[in-house]
Amino acid sequence: MFYIKVGKRKRNIREDNVYTRCPECGREHAVDLWEVFEAGGDLYTAGVYCEECTAKRAAEKKPS
Ligand SMILES: [Zn+2]
Structure with missing residues (x-):
């Protein structure tokens, strides 16, 4: 398990x-x-990439 530390607190x-x-x-x-x-x-x-750009990039790859 990895965790991050914020100050002395583990998250x-x-x-x-x-x-x-x-x-x-x-x-x-x-x-x-x-x-x-x-x-x-x-x-x-x-x-x-965010969902929107992922969708945009996927659409651009499709042959038109
Ligand atoms: Zn984006």
Whole structure:
């Protein structure tokens, strides 16, 4: 189990308290770290797109 420390208090890392910024639009959003790990990312280099940009990127990849 990993946890973060805020001052002297420990906080468990849960799926609902880890946030990142979307590299596309800069919006802050919650991220599921396990999904990042499963996708082969890590805490330092992973860029996680928000739902909207993920959908937009998926749509752009589709042949028109
Ligand atoms: Zn975005």
